[in-house]
Amino acid sequence: MIVADLSVFRLDAGLIDDIVNVAIAYGFMTAITDGAASPEKSKIGKGPMMETIYDALRESHETQRSLCKRLLRTKPGTGRDDIFKALYVELEAHAASEERYLYAPILMDDNGLSPSRHALAEHHEIEEMLEKLQSEPSNSPGWLPQAKALSKKVHHHLREEEKKFFQASGKILTDAQKTKLAKQYRRDFERMKKVLA
Ligand SMILES: [Fe+2]
Ligand SMILES: [Fe+2]
Numbered sequence: 001m002i003v004a005d006l007s008v009f010r011l012d013a014g015l016i017d018d019i020v021n022v023a024i025a026y027g028f029m030t031a032i033t034d035g036a037a038s039p040e041k042s043k044i045g046k047g048p049m050m051e052t053i054y055d056a057l058r059e060s061h062e063t064q065r066s067l068c069k070r071l072l073r074t075k076p077g078t079g080r081d082d083i084f085k086a087l088y089v090e091l092e093a094h095a096a097s098e099e100r101y102l103y104a105p106i107l108m109d110d111n112g113l114s115p116s117r118h119a120l121a122e123h124h125e126i127e128e129m130l131e132k133l134q135s136e137p138s139n140s141p142g143w144l145p146q147a148k149a150l151s152k153k154v155h156h157h158l159r160e161e162e163k164k165f166f167q168a169s170g171k172i173l174t175d176a177q178k179t180k181l182a183k184q185y186r187r188d189f190e191r192m193k194k195v196l197a
Contacts, residue, residue: 053102053173053181054166060094060189061158068151076139084138084147088130091154093192095123101185102169109172115165122157129153 067087074080103119106112129150136143173181 050179051182052175052178053185054170054178056182056185056189057094057098057102057166058162060090061162063090064094064154064158068154071147072144072151076143080138084133088134089193089196091126091130092196093189095126096192097185097189099123100188101181105177105181106169106172112169112172115168119157119161119165122153122160126150126153126157 064087067083067090071080071083071087074083099120103112103116107116129146133143133146133150136146170178
């Protein structure tokens with residue numbers, strides 16, 4: 001993997017950013033941005049790279065972050081409703097499939113109980129915020145502050161999953177489970193997006 005040898009070169013920050021961006025584009029994001037030592041990471045450099053449940057989940061997390069950013073920048077009447085709908089579908093489909101294919105399996109382990117409860121409670125909070133936003137016209141005065149609160153909550157939740165819950169579950173699930181759950185999550189996520197659209 002190219003990144004392992006970076007320290008021997010004198011590279012400026014811009015060049016390192018370029019290399020990281022190329023690596024992200026080729027799907028090596030977790031090894032570079034979060035440290036390959038974390039327990040949930042793909043086995044990069046050890047045979048064919050298999051997608052894990054964490055790779056699949058992070059893909060939707062990035063979509064969620066991007067849609068939140070776009071939603072807060074968009075003025076009423078210029079596609080705000082469409083972006084909100086896309087965010088609604090992404091958040092709800094992701095939460096459902098993540099609950100089924102990450103949190104339900106680790107709930108059976110004593111060490112998985114607390115992270116699962118915490119994450120599911122936040123999914124419920126996010127769902128309630130989405131329902132409130134959905135019930136009001138997006139050009140009403142209180143809509144944007146509520147959308148900002150939703151975005152803040154979503155960012156908090158994603159950060160906590162990526163920094164804490166993925167690591168905790170990575171110690172519970174086997175490598176074979178991580179790759180099998182990725183396939184099951186993806187199949188269900190695509191189905192849920194159609195159900196919610
Ligand atoms: Fe997630
Ligand atoms: Fe989640």
